[in-house]
Amino acid sequence: MKQWQLQAPGLESLRLEEVDPPGPPGAGEVTVRLHAASLNYRDVLILESRYDPSQTYPVIPLSDGAGEVVATGEGVTGFRAGDRVAGAFSQTWLDGVPDYIPRHGSLGGALTGVAQAYRTFPAHGLVHVPPHLDSVQASTLPCAAVTAWHALYERGPLRPGDSVLLQGSGGVSLFALQLACAGGARVVHLTGSPGKEAILRDMGADHVINYRTTPDWDKAVLEHTDGRGVDRVVDVGGPDTLPKALSCTRHGGRISMVGVLAGGRVELQLLAAIARNISLDAIFVGSRTMFQRLNRALQAHQLVPVVDRVFPFEELPAAVGYLRSGAHTGKIALRIAPDDGARGTARG
Numbered sequence: 001m002k003q004w005q006l007q008a009p010g011l012e013s014l015r016l017e018e019v020d021p022p023g024p025p026g027a028g029e030v031t032v033r034l035h036a037a038s039l040n041y042r043d044v045l046i047l048e049s050r051y052d053p054s055q056t057y058p059v060i061p062l063s064d065g066a067g068e069v070v071a072t073g074e075g076v077t078g079f080r081a082g083d084r085v086a087g088a089f090s091q092t093w094l095d096g097v098p099d100y101i102p103r104h105g106s107l108g109g110a111l112t113g114v115a116q117a118y119r120t121f122p123a124h125g126l127v128h129v130p131p132h133l134d135s136v137q138a139s140t141l142p143c144a145a146v147t148a149w150h151a152l153y154e155r156g157p158l159r160p161g162d163s164v165l166l167q168g169s170g171g172v173s174l175f176a177l178q179l180a181c182a183g184g185a186r187v188v189h190l191t192g193s194p195g196k197e198a199i200l201r202d203m204g205a206d207h208v209i210n211y212r213t214t215p216d217w218d219k220a221v222l223e224h225t226d227g228r229g230v231d232r233v234v235d236v237g238g239p240d241t242l243p244k245a246l247s248c249t250r251h252g253g254r255i256s257m258v259g260v261l262a263g264g265r266v267e268l269q270l271l272a273a274i275a276r277n278i279s280l281d282a283i284f285v286g287s288r289t290m291f292q293r294l295n296r297a298l299q300a301h302q303l304v305p306v307v308d309r310v311f312p313f314e315e316l317p318a319a320v321g322y323l324r325s326g327a328h329t330g331k332i333a334l335r336i337a338p339d340d341g342a343r344g345t346a347r348g
């Protein structure tokens with residue numbers, strides 16, 4: 001079977017190899033024929049060896065994939081052949097507050113990823129996917145969608161009428177837009193791409209601000225909220241956005257710190273957060289149980305992930321280049337095997 005391998009640090013060491021398919025699954029295991037995988041910014045960091053200094057090689061990349069169960073091992077009760085499933089981002093963080101580091105159990109980094117035709121998972125590392133989604137759409141859920149869900153609904157849950165500040169038109173932010181709108185929130189959405197403004201409005205953003213032409217966008221957000229500030233922020237920019245997000249968040253508001261698009265170091269006026277009782281919440285993807293709760297919400301609201309472009313499996317390097325360009329809106333996917341029948345439409 002085909003398998004992508006990062007054989008040494010650096011994107012130039014990415015190779016498509018032919019390897020033996022997995023043997024029969026062991027007790028408690030499930031073998032999945034992967035139909036699709038999707039990319040996250042984290043995959044770019046891993047492929048460029050900028051994610052984890054202790055990373056060992058080869059890496060089988062990509063954390064997010066979906067497909068069909070082809071075999072189950074002894075004692076597996078929750079899955080059977082033909083079930084449509086996705087792998088949980090962390091294969092070890094099942095529920096609750098982990099007393100270990102979930103990153104050490106995550107796919108496509110510490111553990112073998114999904115950039116391959118088949119993968120055997122422990123049964124507890126899989127979830128059933130919402131039936132209204134095809135495999136490409138389902139493959140976009142494990143990292144970006146679970147992260148957006150965790151930020152908005154698992155910590156001080158969003159309430160109808162809340163105002164939410166979102167940034168950019170990448171995977172996490174578009175899931176956050178869909179989930180916030182479904183929960184009755186009003187969204188102020190930043191983008192640096194004029195061509196994407198109409199897409200964000202069509203998807204339900206109440207107010208769109210271009211962060212390039214309006215560098216003082218925090219003031220614009222305050223004006224839009226009658227000087228009060230937003231209730232919630234899902235921050236993906238890091239140093240570029242967090243200080244301004246802090247200045248346009250209301251007293252008692254919550255900032256979910258999710259992304260590092262502009263780097264990992266930031267200077268913050270802590271008194272501005274302390275004096276206004278603002279919760280600064282660091283978010284790392286989420287547990288398997290959160291993934292299952294997300295899936296129930298997606299099904300209930302018939303939400304369909306926004307997939308910008310699907311590349312053939314063999315074109316992973318081109319897909320990575322497209323993600324790095326920032327030209328995309330929503331998710332970028334790879335088709336690994338012929339589909340199981342499209343259920344939703346490509347643009348949510």
Ligand SMILES: NC(=O)c1ccc[n+]([C@@H]2O[C@H](COP(=O)([O-])OP(=O)(O)OC[C@H]3O[C@@H](n4cnc5c(N)ncnc54)[C@H](OP(=O)(O)O)[C@@H]3O)[C@@H](O)[C@H]2O)c1
Nearest residue numbers: 041147168169170171172191192193237259260261284285
């Ligand atoms: N904590 C976690 O568990 C977790 C999980 C998933 C992702 N992340 C992180 O969250 C971030 C977003 O991930 P993603 O997969 O959604 O990324 P993505 O799909 O690559 O999104 C990139 C988009 O963000 C916007 N953008 C780029 N630079 C920006 C900046 N400096 N300030 C504001 N917006 C900017 C651009 O949209 P416009 O063209 O509209 O401006 C760009 O298209 C990444 O740092 C990723 O590592 C963290």
